[in-house]
Amino acid sequence: AMGNQHTIILLVPSFAALAVGYSVRAFLAGECSGCDGLKMFGLLAFCFAAGFSIYVYLPVRSWREPLLDWEDPQTFERFWAVLTRARYGTFQLAQGTAAEWSAKLFAERSVFLVREIFRQFSTAGGLLLSAGCALALVRTDLRKFSATMLIFVVCAGPLFLMMANVTVEGSAYGIVLRFLPLPLMSLSLLGIMGLSAKRSAVWVSIVLMIVLFRIPQAHSMRTQFLAYDFGRNVLRTLPPRTLLLSDRADECEFVLAYLFYSEQRRNDVRFADCNAGVTRSIYGNDYYNIWGAPRLALRTEAERKLSSEWNGPVYYATVEPQMIAIPRYRSGIIFRAKPAGDRDFLWNEIYALRYQASAPGF
Numbered sequence: 001a002m003g004n005q006h007t008i009i010l011l012v013p014s015f016a017a018l019a020v021g022y023s024v025r026a027f028l029a030g031e032c033s034g035c036d037g038l039k040m041f042g043l044l045a046f047c048f049a050a051g052f053s054i055y056v057y058l059p060v061r062s063w064r065e066p067l068l069d070w071e072d073p074q075t076f077e078r079f080w081a082v083l084t085r086a087r088y089g090t091f092q093l094a095q096g097t098a099a100e101w102s103a104k105l106f107a108e109r110s111v112f113l114v115r116e117i118f119r120q121f122s123t124a125g126g127l128l129l130s131a132g133c134a135l136a137l138v139r140t141d142l143r144k145f146s147a148t149m150l151i152f153v154v155c156a157g158p159l160f161l162m163m164a165n166v167t168v169e170g171s172a173y174g175i176v177l178r179f180l181p182l183p184l185m186s187l188s189l190l191g192i193m194g195l196s197a198k199r200s201a202v203w204v205s206i207v208l209m210i211v212l213f214r215i216p217q218a219h220s221m222r223t224q225f226l227a228y229d230f231g232r233n234v235l236r237t238l239p240p241r242t243l244l245l246s247d248r249a250d251e252c253e254f255v256l257a258y259l260f261y262s263e264q265r266r267n268d269v270r271f272a273d274c275n276a277g278v279t280r281s282i283y284g285n286d287y288y289n290i291w292g293a294p295r296l297a298l299r300t301e302a303e304r305k306l307s308s309e310w311n312g313p314v315y316y317a318t319v320e321p322q323m324i325a326i327p328r329y330r331s332g333i334i335f336r337a338k339p340a341g342d343r344d345f346l347w348n349e350i351y352a353l354r355y356q357a358s359a360p361g362f
Contacts, residue, residue: 003054014152067261109161112168132191149190157183231255235266237332241312247274300324
């Protein structure tokens with residue numbers, strides 16, 4: 001799991017509490033010795049190392065110079081930076097300084113989590129889930145299980161949202177939604193066990209799955225193609241022999257890379273990712289370790305030089321045209337940095353209509 005999503009590490013406090021509880025009880029009862037504990041620890045450490053070795057794939061694949069080479073992890077320093085999410089901070093979802101921890105912030109994130117439970121599960125489902133969780137917490141036969149799940153809900157819910165360095169409203173809402181399955185899964189398990197006897201847990205699970213989760217509205221699923229449509233419209237807008245620089249955000253960079261490299265569209269266009277995430281860095285090998293003002297200064301110098309040497313128009317796909325000190329002018333859904341002559345597009349606005357989409361994300 002650590003090879004897929006770092007937030008799974010939030011399970012550690014839950015498992016640690018469970019393991020310590022069982023180990024202490026077994027040791028006091030004389031059921032195991034210190035040697036038995038060391039053997040078990042060694043076995044678990046070996047299993048973890050074997051599973052975690054999937055990360056070795058990153059430098060091995062990077063040495064083959066693939067088209068998409070996230071942060072080029074060929075050296076140990078860059079590999080370690082990818083492993084630890086050095087660009088953001090291990091638990092942060094975005095760059096920058098996280099909000100100062102406080103009881104008020106914890107309460108706000110907790111209220112957000114409760115609100116999302118009723119939003120995702122429906123009002124009836126939220127009430128049923130709450131009843132199941134309350135019953136699980138008072139049942140003596142579920143004491144260890146309930147404590148484990150409750151610790152995980154707190155760690156993966158309010159505590160994670162405090163560390164994530166993003167708000168839970170506005171455009172960041174779509175990002176935060178992707179990390180809610182962990183606490184919601186634990187709450188669901190807690191509610192299922194609270195409402196069931198041991199043998200009826202499967203049947204209660206089926207009933208709860210039917211009652212709790214909202215059925216997605218078919219027409220809102222069209223928003224899943226929003227990024228793909230945006231990328232195709234960017235390519236339609238570009239004049240021949242364009243230098244296209246992608247500057248924020250990830251969805252835009254990924255979809256453009258897909259269109260250029262997988263679908264082989266617009267072979268006359270040169271594409272470069274200003275974040276050096278999906279294309280090789282055009283700013284030097286040390287670019288991945290430079291942040292803040294020095295990074296923007298390096299970008300400005302390199303992109304000015306590249307634009308002046310490029311024999312053709314230069315465009316940016318960006319949502320923040322003021323980020324660097326290079327004049328960029330709106331041209332439809334992209335921004336022009338170097339005139340394209342008579343072929344330049346001068347559309348004023350393009351509107352994307354999303355019909356009754358309750359939670360469209362980006």
